Each structure stands twice: as C-alpha cells, then as structure tokens.
Amino acid sequence: MAYPFFDIETKWQKYWDDHETFKTDDSSPGPKAFILDMYPYPSGAGLHVGHPEGYTATDILSRYRRMKGYNVLHPIGWDAFGLPAERYAMQTNIHPRITTEQNISTFRRQIKMLGLSYDWSREINTTDPKYYKWTQWIFLQIYHSWFDPRSKKGRPIQTLIEELERQGTKGLISEEKFSAEEWKRKSKKEKHDFLANFRLAYIAEIPVNWCEALGTVLANEEVAEWTEKGYTVERRPMRQWMMRITAYAERLLEDTKELDWPASTLEQQRNWIGRSEGASIKFKVSSGAESHGARGAHSKLEVEVFTTRPDTIFGATYMVLAPEHPLASEITAAEKKKEVEEYVKQASMKSDLERGIEKEKTGVFTGGFVINPATNKEIPVWIADYVVMGYGTGAIMAVPGHDERDFAFAKEFQIPVVEVVSPKGSSTGGNVAHEAFTGDGALVNSANSDVSLNGLNAEEAKRKITQWLEKEKIGSGTVQYKLRDWLFSRQRYWGEPIPIIHLEDGTMKALSENELPLLLPDLKKFQPSGTTESPLALAAEWVNVVDQTSGMKGRRETNTMPQWAGSCWYYLRYLDPRNGNAFCSPELEKKWMPVDLYVGGAEHAVLHLLYARFWHKVLFDLGYVSTKEPFIKLRHQGIILGEDSRKMSKSRGNVVNPDEVVREYGADAMRLFEMFMGPLEEMKPWSTRGVEGVFRFLNRVWRLYVTEEGALDSAVKEMPVSPELELIFHTTVKKAGEDIECLHFNTAISQMMILVNELTKSDVRPRQILEPLVLLVAPFAPHLAEELWSKLGHKESLAHEPWPVYDESKLQKKTVEVVVQVNGKLRAKMTVALDTPEETLKKLALAESNVQAHLDGKQVVKEIIVKNRLVNFVVK
RNA sequence: GCCAAAGUGGCGGAAUUGGUAGACGCGCUGGACUCAAAAUCCAGUCUGGCUUACCCCAGGUGAGGGUUCGAGUCCCUCCUUUGGUACCA
Numbered sequence: 004m005a006y007p008f009f010d011i012e013t014k015w016q017k018y019w020d021d022h023e024t025f026k027t028d029d030s031s032p033g034p035k036a037f038i039l040d041m042y043p044y045p046s047g048a049g050l051h052v053g054h055p056e057g058y059t060a061t062d063i064l065s066r067y068r069r070m071k072g073y074n075v076l077h078p079i080g081w082d083a084f085g086l087p088a089e090r091y092a093m094q095t096n097i098h099p100r101i102t103t104e105q106n107i108s109t110f111r112r113q114i115k116m117l118g119l120s121y122d123w124s125r126e127i128n129t130t131d132p133k134y135y136k137w138t139q140w141i142f143l144q145i146y147h148s149w150f151d152p153r154s155k156k157g158r159p160i161q162t163l164i165e166e167l168e169r170q171g172t173k174g175l176i177s178e179e180k181f182s183a184e185e186w187k188r189k190s191k192k193e194k195h196d197f198l199a200n201f202r203l204a205y206i207a208e209i210p211v212n213w214c215e216a217l218g219t220v221l222a223n224e225e226v227a228e229w230t231e232k233g234y235t236v237e238r239r240p241m242r243q244w245m246m247r248i249t250a251y252a253e254r255l256l257e258d259t260k261e262l263d264w265p266a267s268t269l270e271q272q273r274n275w276i277g278r279s280e281g282a283s284i285k286f287k288v289s290s291g292a293e294s295h296g297a298r299g300a301h302s303k304l305e306v307e308v309f310t311t312r313p314d315t316i317f318g319a320t321y322m323v324l325a326p327e328h329p330l331a332s333e334i335t336a337a338e339k340k341k342e343v344e345e346y347v348k349q350a351s352m353k354s355d356l357e358r359g360i361e362k363e364k365t366g367v368f369t370g371g372f373v374i375n376p377a378t379n380k381e382i383p384v385w386i387a388d389y390v391v392m393g394y395g396t397g398a399i400m401a402v403p404g405h406d407e408r409d410f411a412f413a414k415e416f417q418i419p420v421v422e423v424v425s426p427k428g429s430s431t432g433g434n435v436a437h438e439a440f441t442g443d444g445a446l447v448n449s450a451n452s453d454v455s456l457n458g459l460n461a462e463e464a465k466r467k468i469t470q471w472l473e474k475e476k477i478g479s480g481t482v483q484y485k486l487r488d489w490l491f492s493r494q495r496y497w498g499e500p501i502p503i504i505h506l507e508d509g510t511m512k513a514l515s516e517n518e519l520p521l522l523l524p525d526l527k528k529f530q531p532s533g534t535t536e537s538p539l540a541l542a543a544e545w546v547n548v549v550d551q552t553s554g555m556k557g558r559r560e561t562n563t564m565p566q567w568a569g570s571c572w573y574y575l576r577y578l579d580p581r582n583g584n585a586f587c588s589p590e591l592e593k594k595w596m597p598v599d600l601y602v603g604g605a606e607h608a609v610l611h612l613l614y615a616r617f618w619h620k621v622l623f624d625l626g627y628v629s630t631k632e633p634f635i636k637l638r639h640q641g642i643i644l645g646e647d648s649r650k651m652s653k654s655r656g657n658v659v660n661p662d663e664v665v666r667e668y669g670a671d672a673m674r675l676f677e678m679f680m681g682p683l684e685e686m687k688p689w690s691t692r693g694v695e696g697v698f699r700f701l702n703r704v705w706r707l708y709v710t711e712e713g714a715l716d717s718a719v720k721e722m723p724v725s726p727e728l729e730l731i732f733h734t735t736v737k738k739a740g741e742d743i744e745c746l747h748f749n750t751a752i753s754q755m756m757i758l759v760n761e762l763t764k765s766d767v768r769p770r771q772i773l774e775p776l777v778l779l780v781a782p783f784a785p786h787l788a789e790e791l792w793s794k795l796g797h798k799e800s801l802a803h804e805p806w807p808v809y810d811e812s813k814l815q816k817k818t819v820e821v822v823v824q825v826n827g828k829l830r831a832k833m834t835v836a837l838d839t840p841e842e843t844l845k846k847l848a849l850a851e852s853n854v855q856a857h858l859d860g861k862q863v864v865k866e867i868i869v870k871n872r873l874v875n876f877v878v879k
Numbered sequence: 880g881c882c883a884a885a886g887u888g889g890c891g892g893a894a895u896u897g898g899u900a901g902a903c904g905c906g907c908u909g910g911a912c913u914c915a916a917a918a919u920c921c922a923g924u925c926u927g928g929c930u931u932a933c934c935c936c937a938g939g940u941g942a943g944g945g946u947u948c949g950a951g952u953c954c955c956u957c958c959u960u961u962g963g964u965a966c967c968a
Contacts (some may be wrong), residue, residue, distance in 0.1 A: 178948090214955070265884090266883070266884080267882095267883050267884060267963075270882070270885085270963080271963060274882070275963095275964090277967065279968085281968080308968080309967095309968070310968060311967095311968065312968080375932080388966090389966045390967090391966080394968075395967070395968065399968045400968085408880095408968075409968080458950095483967080483968090485965095485967055605962075609963090610942090610961080669921050675903075679891090680891065682892085682893055683884090683894095686961075687891065687892090689892075690891065690905070692891095692905050692924095693890095693905060694903070695905085696903095696904050697904080699919095749891095749893085749903085749904095750902090753902065753904075754902090756903055756904075757903070760903090763920090787922095820899075822899045823948075824899090825897095836892060853935075864948090865948060869898065873898055875898085877949090878946090
C-alpha cells in the first residue's frame with residue numbers, strides 16, 4: 004500500500020501555516036540568505052509544470068540553508084498587471100482586478116499545495132495600490148534625475164538646475180549653449196523643455212511599434228514575442244515616455260563582469276547593449292550637383308557618419324543616409340526630389356522587420372555629393388533603407404571593398420569598388436571585384452599628401468587615421484551602443500498610472516509624494532479608446548484636473564507603465580513589504596541585499612533582467628540602495644517538455660497539470676521528480692514513469708520507518724552500525740550537502756537512493772542513521788520528512804533542526820580497488836589496503852594471472868603507478 | 880550568416896586534477912509472493928564474440944584527426960541539435 008501522502012501533506016501544510024514556520028525574522032541570528040524566485044504572472048490557466056521546477060530548486064536550497072543556521076528570506080508575490088487580464092476584460096467587461104484576484108487565489112492554492120516554504124507574510128502584488136504607490140514613486144525619482152556624464156552617475160535634476168543657475172551650460176554637453184544669466188531669463192516653459200533633454204524619464208516623438216489589434220505600442224524587445232503570436236506591428240511616430248537607459252549602457256556592460264550568471268545570459272545582455280568602438284567622421288557636402296568635380300566649392304553642410312572601420316576610409320566610394328535622415332531632403336538635388344521622396348515614403352511604411360526580410364538592396368541616388376576627407380574626392384550620396392536611423396548617426400560611409408552590405412549595394416547600382424585592405428600574403432588583391440574582404444590584412448591605396456596608412460594592419464591603421472581625423476578636427480574616436488532608450492508607456496488600462504499632469508501651458512507637473520498612489524479610476528468598459536490613447540482617456544473626471552498651486556487646467560497622463568515596471572524593483576519590497584513611509588527601509592536594504600540566488604526562466608535574459616539592473620543602478624546612484632547590482636548569482640531552470648519530447652501545448656495535448664500529478668502521487672513525489680529529471684538548467688521531457696519511480700523511492704523510505712499499521716517500526720533501534728553502512732551514510736551526508744549548494748539536485752537524490760537501497764537490504768535498521776536520513780530528505784520531500792520526524796518522537800517541526808554532519812574519518816575506506824592496465828587496457832582489478840605502497844602494488848599487479856598473460860613475451864618499457872588508483876605497464 | 884551552449888545504452892541522465900565509461904532512475908527479461916492480478920521483493924540488462932561460467936577477447940561517449948603510458952574529459956577540423964541574434968555600419 005502506498006504511504007498516505009494526501010493526509011500527510013495537508014496536515015503539514017496546515018501546521019506550517021498555523022505556526023508560521025517559515026516567517027522570516029529580520030533580527031534572527033545567522034548569516035543572511037536572500038533566495039529569490041522570479042515571481043509569476045498569475046494567468047487564468049493556473050500553474051504549469053515549469054513553475055514548480057525553479058520554485059522547488061530554491062525551496063530546497065532555502066530549507067537546507069535554514070538547517071545550516073542561515074537566516075533565510077524566501078518570498079513570493081504576483082506580477083499581476085498586464086495585457087492578458089485586460090484583454091479578458093475587453094471581452095467580458097469583468098474588471099481586471101476581479102480576474103486578477105481569482106487567478107492569484109488559484110496560484111496561491113497551487114503553490115501552497117507544493118509545500119514551498121515561502122514567508123507568506125511578505126506576499127506582494129504589483130496591482131495593490133500600496134505596492135504601486137512605490138512603483139510610481141520610483142518613476143518620479145527617475146523623472147527627477149539626470150545622468151551626469153562627468154561622474155557617470157544619475158543625480159537629482161535639482162543639481163543640474165543649480166549648475167545652470169551658477170554657470171549656464173559651460174560644463175555640459177548640450178546642443179544649446181547659454182550663460183547663467185540667459186538661463187535665468189528663460190521662461191518656465193523654456194526651462195522645462197531644456198531640462199527634458201536631460202531627465203532619465205522623458206517624452207519623445209519617435210517612431211514606435213504600434214499594434215492595432217492590441218491597441219498599444221510595444222517596446223523593441225517585445226515586438227518579436229507578439230509577431231510570433233500572429234499580431235501585426237507597424238511603425239508610426241508617436242509621443243511616448245522613454246527611459247534614458249542608454250546613459251547607463253557602459254555601466255550595464257561593465258558590471259556584467261561581476262555577475263555570477265549563466266554565460267549565455269551575460270552574452271545576450273552584452274550583445275543587446277552592443278558596444279562598438281570606431282570613429283565618427285564629418286563629411287562636407289558639395290555645394291550642389293552642378294559643382295560635381297569642382298573642388299573646394301564646399302557648402303557649410305556636413306554629414307556625420309559612424310564607422311567601426313575608419314581605417315578603410317580611403318575606400319569609401321559613396322555615402323548612404325537612412326531614409327529618415329534629417330539632411331536627406333537638403334542634400335537631394337532638385338531634379339531628384341520626386342524620386343527620393345517616393346523612396347522615403349515607401350521605406351517609412353515598412354517596419355524594421357520587413358526591411359530586414361528583404362535581401363535585395365534598394366536605394367536611390369540623391370544627386371548630391373560629399374567630400375571624402377581622406378581622398379578629397381567627391382562621392383555620391385545615396386538613400387537606402389539598409390541604413391537605419393536609430394543606430395549611430397543614421398549615415399554611413401560605404402566601403403564596398405570591405406563590407407558585404409556595401410558591396411552588395413555597390414554591385415546593384417554599379418558604384419566603383421576600391422581595394423584598401425589586401426589580404427596578407429597575396430600581393431594582388433584583385434578579389435574585391437568579386438566579394439568584399441572583411442578580414443585583417445595590409446592597407447593599400449590609402450595615402451594622401453598628409454597621411455599614409457599603407458602597409459599597416461587594421462588596428463594600427465585605425466589608430467593612425469583616428470589621430471589624423473582628430474588633428475584635422477573632422478572626426479574623433481567614438482563608442483556606439485546598439486541599446487536604445489526604453490519605450491516606457493503603454494496605451495493600456497491595467498498598468499500603473501504615470502503620475503504626471505500635462506498643464507495647459509505645455510509644461511508637465513509631477514505629482515508630489517503625498518499625492519501617491521495615483522489610483523487607477525474604475526472603468527465600465529475596457530475597450531481601447533479608439534484613438535491611440537489608452538482607455539484611461541475616457542475617464543473624463545479622472546483625466547481633467549486643475550492644478551492647485553497655479554490654478555491652471557491640466558490633463559493627466561493617460562498612458563500607463565509597461566508590465567516590467569513592477570518587476571524592476573519587487574525584490575526590494577520583500578525586504579519591508581508593509582512600510583508605508585518608504586519603498587524599503589535603508590536598514591533592511593543593507594541587511595538583505597544583494598539577492599544571493601535568483602532563479603527564473605531564460606526568457607527574461609534581456610528584458611526584465613536588464614531593466615531591473617537599470618533601475619537598481621539609478622536607485623544606487625541616488626543613494627537608496629547600497630549595492631550596484633541587485634542579483635549576484637542567477638540561474639535559469641530549463642524548459643520541461645511534454646512526454647513526447649515536444650514543447651508542451653494545448654494543441655498537442657501534451658500538457659501536464661500539476662494538480663493531477665499531486666493528486667496521484669503527492670507533492671513530495673512531484674518535487675522530487677522535477678529535481679531528479681536532470682540538471683536544473685537543461686531542457687528535459689516529462690515522464691510519468693519517472694514520477695512513479697521517485698514515488699516508489701518515497702514509499703521505500705516510508706517503509707524503512709513505518710509498519711503496515713502506521714506505527715514506528717520496531718526494527719528501528721539503537722544498534723551498532725556496520726562500517727560499510729557507515730561509509731555510505733557519511734558519503735551521502737557529504738554529497739547531499741555539497742550537491743545542494745551547487746544546485747545539483749539530481750545527483751544528491753541518487754546518492755540518497757543508494758543509502759536507502761542499502762538500508763532496505765537489512766531487517767534491522769540503526770536509529771543513528773535513520774534520524775539524520777530524515778533530515779537529509781527534508782529539503783526535497785518536506786511533508787514526508789516532517790511526518791517521519793514526528794513518528795520518531797520529535798514534537799517540533801524539523802525545519803530548523805541542524806543539518807547532519809559527516810565525519811571525515813568515516814569516509815576513509817580501509818581498502819581500495821586498484822586497476823591494472825597493460826598498454827592502457829584494463830587487465831585486472833585488485834582490492835588492496837588503502838595507501839598500499841607503489842612497490843607492493845607493482846608486485847601484486849605482476850602476480851595477477853591475466854596480467855602475466857598480457858606481459859608474456861613482451862618487454863616492459865615503462866610503469867605508471869598511481870597510489871590507490873592504478874598500475875599501468877607499457878610493453879613492446 | 881554570426882554568437883553561445885550541448886551531443887554518452889532502448890529512455891532521463893552519472894562520471895574529482897585526464898586514471899575501472901554507463902552511478903541512480905525508467906523500461907525490459909527472469910524469478911519469489913498470489914487462485915490470479917496489483918503492489919512489493921530478489922537477480923539480470925552497452926554491443927559483438929567465445930564459453931560450463933558474472934572467465935576472457937574485441938569494439939564502444941556525434942564524425943575524423945592529434946597530444947598522452949592512458950582521453951567522455953585537453954587541442955584542431957567537420958556534422959547535428961537547441962537557444963539568441965540578424966542589414967547595427
């Protein structure tokens with residue numbers, strides 16, 4: 004008969020709840036361990052088997068750390084704003100708050116059913132006004148800050164205002180220049196607009212990814228996710244809130260060095276930030292197409308390009324502007340106007356995605372020319388959509404000889420190709436006629452009266468030409484990032500309102516702290532507003548306000564924050580979840596941060612994890628948190644596939660429901676199986692047989708202690724322990740502990756199975772082994788372990804019992820097996836006393852009959868003897 | 880295309896610094912218990928050969944080379960799978 008897992012699990016879950024067994028006391032002794040799960044989005048479908056995988060892993064570590072004397076913080080909460088609840092509301096008109104609450108109850112029930120040892124008193128919910136008050140508060144901190152490039156830090160905007168009042172724009176990088184006096188003479192609106200160029204949160208008119216079906220814009224990072232689901236996304240210029248994450252690009256990149264994260268995730272973050280070194284170079288525009296060939300007739304107009312290959316500048320035979328480039332129309336010759344405008348219009352209707360799909364290069368000649376500053380020759384300016392406005396300067400110098408894209412374009416439009424890098428070892432590099440050469444080599448054809456790069460390799464040439472450009476004041480070495488500013492507003496109802504009022508004089512006013520939280524108004528309908536505004540625009544009473552101080556009329560911001568906002572800082576709220584005066588007290592922040600282990604899905608490798616790092620760095624600069632990184636150690640759980648080794652999906656009918664598994668085999672079996680399947684990070688298929696396997700193991704454990712009648716078995720008693728059993732036991736204690744520390748749960752479990760198999764063989768079972776065995780099992784199968792612990796006569800939960808200690812001396816075997824090889828092939832095994840000297844090993848090895856057979860008639864030329872391990876004879 | 884990770888029995892997966900490949904589990908085969916079944920327990924299970932024999936021989940960790948007394952592990956080339964990314968100049 005199977006052990007009564009249902010009764011046991013309900014009993015102990017109630018016990019833990021009633022006794023608040025896992026409530027964290029901030030003042031408890033012991034080193035701190037902040038063990039964090041990525042909190043779930045409570046969807047209507049309930050938990051799937053992927054959730055318990057990561058959650059069980061952190062639960063095992065948490066329970067283990069408690070037994071090792073750590074003060075453990077292990078919280079959970081709900082990432083409950085988001086589009087699915089709102090879409091459901093659009094269809095049913097049921098308020099998202101209601102569906103969200105229902106979904107949370109389901110998730111909470113399911114998570115409790117798994118026996119996860121969360122401190123439920125710290126449960127958080129991003130849609131709770133008491134929570135999102137602080138999301139809004141952090142938004143305002145960001146809004147009220149600017150990035151000072153001199154100290155590379157975010158600082159309060161007030162420090163910028165003071166500096167402007169003191170010395171104008173003297174020490175700043177700013178297009179607009181003015182003195183302190185001029186600043187003071189500026190109107191409120193002028194000052195407001197100027198400061199907006201510096202704030203870390205700002206509004207900009209940018210081409211965004213608008214999804215008509217969803218009625219909202221999407222961040223660049225989100226587009227792929229929704230287009231995969233079949234939604235269409237178009238580009239459209241709109242006024243949107245942005246976060247100046249690009250200001251932090253360098254630090255976000257630099258600090259990845261300090262993170263103990265999966266290599267692939269770090270790589271993805273680095274690629275996303277996309278740092279590249281190169282030079283920006285100014286090209287003077289020739290004064291009109293008529294002057295073609297007439298040197299010196301330069302206009303004042305300049306086009307700046309960014310290139311990572313300034314060394315190839317002598318091979319730049321044309322220039323390309325992005326269709327959106329601001330100088331495109333100015334450069335275009337009168338007779339080409341119509342053609343260019345037509346092309347730009349076509350390009351603007353295509354999304355980035357469509358542009359990418361098209362392999363063929365398209366473009367149009369503007370009729371205008373610029374002067375290549377290295378060769379001093381005129382080169383034609385083209386407009387082509389293979390150059391995008393969002394990166395670099397939106398303009399390139401095209402070097403068809405040494406760039407594949409430029410080469411393809413030049414071939415298409417019969418533009419000359421000039422070789423300036425010759426592959427090493429080949430004197431005639433004529434191959435640039437057929438394909439671009441992008442490798443390193445020796446520079447050729449690269450000299451003017453002032454500077455020569457000929458003969459240099461790429462790196463030397465880059466350095467030399469950059470120096471020359473800087474000397475001539477036509478360019479400089481620069482660093483570019485692929486990272487763009489973060490599109491922060493969404494045209495949605497179910498998100499945090501942005502606490503900003505747009506006043507009738509065109510300025511914005513941020514709410515003050517005591518006006519927070521700015522509550523979401525109740526709506527009767529949740530359909531999109533029909534315009535590009537969010538449904539909030541329809542809540543007239545909420546939207547239209549009068550500013551108390553100035554008496555001006557105003558309109559509240561109707562956009563809401565993206566779902567990422569709440570998750571950018573939730574880990575901090577766990578530290579002090581009921582604090583009404585601060586998002587978190589500084590003392591508690593110092594006590595618990597940083598997060599010691601963070602476990603969650605790899606799908607958040609760039610989005611959540613990058614945004615959270617960004618907010619954390621801003622909070623760090625402003626002095627609200629004490630660590631520059633939030634998550635020191637990160638691990639991902641692998642995806643669990645269906646039993647057929649394919650991705651789980653309703654349409655394939657291979658979805659495993661945790662409720663059913665728990666009903667059939669119990670939560671302990673479910674937990675144990677998910678950990679036994681294989682390494683945490685790997686993708687692996689579900690197996691019902693496998694669950695049965697670990698279920699059998701749990702039953703074997705049960706029967707070691709308990710009779711058919713449910714009483715403690717009389718076979719369990721104090722008795723001498725055989726050295727063999729002792730060895731296995733101490734090995735198990737050691738291995739289980741070490742494996743839990745490095746999250747190798749599958750091997751920890753197999754070792755426990757070995758011990759249990761050994762104990763099963765015998766009719767009498769030493770209590771000195773069985774007691775600690777319960778403690779070893781406890782992190783994995785806590786319900787079963789608690790029940791056995793109480794059957795052994797203990798009155799209290801084992802949650803804080805000390806973890807068993809192994810005895811190093813008991814790990815020493817008295818005898819070891821030594822293998823004998825001849826020419827590296829196994830020929831015999833000998834069991835000998837530990838540390839048998841090498842000479843003796845050799846004698847014993849030579850005495851083995853099979854070894855003799857293989858040595859017969861051969862000459863031993865070498866002997867390799869490794870104590871306690873092997874003897875190898877090399878023969879001829 | 881580029882970047883990253885990974886390829887081990889019928890299956891999931893183990894294997895310190897290079898030192899007995901296949902731990903543990905599943906499945907399968909045989910046996911015990913049973914009227915029978917389930918459950919449980921015991922034994923076997925990389926492939927091929929030889930054999931009375933769990934004795935021995937040969938091969939074997941995606942493929943091919945290399946280093947070494949010895950390679951799943953280190954190096955080179957290639958193939959495959961998964962994840963990311965894609966005109967980012």
